[in-house]
Amino acid sequence: MKKAHFTYLHIGYWLILWLKELLFGFQTFNIGDLNFASIASTLSVKLITLLFPICIFYTNFLVLVPMFARRKRIILYVISLIILFSLLAPIHKYVYATLLPQKFSWYSYVYLDKLNFWLSFQTLLFENYVYIFFSIAISYVGEYFETQKKQQELAKEQAVTELAYLKSQINPHFLFNTLNDIYALTYQKAKEAPEAVLKLSELLRYMLKESNDRFAPIEREIIYLKNVVELYEIGQKGIAYIDLEINGDEAGKEIAPLILINFVENAFKHGIVNDAENPVKINLSINESDFNFEVSNKKNNDYKDKTGGIGLANVQRRLALIYPDRHKLVITDENDTFTVNLNIKNI
The missing domain is CATH 3.30.565.10 (Histidine kinase-like ATPase, C-terminal domain)
Incomplete structure (x- = not known):
């Protein structure tokens, strides 16, 4: 798959996911309560909450899996995942316990008063483990096809080189x-x-x-x-x-x-x-x-x-x-x- 098509596929997936979350978000409103302010608020909230799975997916896909998992450094890979979720947990706590309720009057969890680092860590892991496995699978599949492509290019180059050599021996x-x-x-x-x-x-x-x-x-x-x-x-x-x-x-x-x-x-x-x-x-x-x-x-x-x-x-x-x-x-x-x-x- 060409890189441009791959990029469009990624953009399309996250756009569809964002639209799906918007539909669920608008279902919480009565028809009479929908106005420009409520629509803008919902758009902003769903975009902010979508940043967590995007960050986890691409950090794992572009950095952690190539650096550790595909190099068979499994212990370092697990440690790096723990560090990633540990860094995101305080941000998650701030977004859901402070930013969204105060700026957008948006309450996502019934246990906001009990939200702490450990609970945010568990919530992030529970809500995004699919993206961890998804990014691992895509990374390995991409590596497989990239390896196949390089092998085909190498075989083609070797054939061209061999043909040139054989022609040089003629007559x-x-x-x-x-x-x-x-x-x-x-x-x-x-x-x-x-x-x-x-x-x-x-x-x-x-x-x-x-x-x-x-x-x-x-x-x-x-x-x-x-x-x-x-x-x-x-x-x-x-x-x-x-x-x-x-x-x-x-x-x-x-x-x-x-x-x-x-x-x-x-x-x-x-x-x-x-x-x-x-x-x-x-x-x-x-x-x-x-x-x-x-x-x-x-x-x-x-x-x-x-x-x-x-x-x-x-x-x-x-x-x-x-x-x-x-x-x-x-x-x-x-x-x-x-x-x-x-x-x-x-x-």
Whole structure:
């Protein structure tokens, strides 16, 4: 509950309580006795008497419970309550035995002549013990919800931090390899070098711009994916066999940026790309509600990577954080082929 709503709730409660006491107060008058003076007197009396429960409630709620009860200092809490009622007892005695009778001709108790410190103490306790328990309950309930809110905020901050870290780990191998390929092309003065530099600049621009956003348009992710494939083909000097197929209408749809590239890089890094009969297959299809992405490649069993699939673990964690209940990732590792199938619902 917002603090403003909480404040309005408190004000509303005490206002309703004051109006209720006013109704009971006016019932003691005959219709003919009601006038401006009697109404003003009743309003003042009921407001003054309401100050005792308000003082007890908020002193306990804002000071005593947080300082002692919630810190398990029960003895100190009980002592503080006794001190509070001891301080209020003389004021109570003065208000009910002197102020109200003399200034407003208002007599609340039949035992006013016997009202003393101890009797005022007991009267305060008897009339306001409900507010003591009420303030304790509200304080503990408020603490519970505040703790839940902080835990949710902390979990959100941790997720954002973790996502930022995971994004920072994306593409280092691919970029270094691409730079090496471009260096070789420029050294050889190959005609593909300018095109490769242009595509790499587009990749870097996309990575810097979109990686800070939670989602990016799918059409931009597809352009990024195509540039990656074309750069890889340039680096392989035309002996890379990659089938990229895109179906469906991506207009108006979004996806977490730099998710798909991990699967493609994994296929390039661990698969055989120079076999015309077994090309790397990349299939992306989009319909009204689902997004499907599949990458399959022939395995290069002669190549062993010591990093152990860090990229796939990275993207699996990102998917779990961004699409916790909306995605299905199936990784099939067979003797000769490796296939990744990703489905995202309600894209």
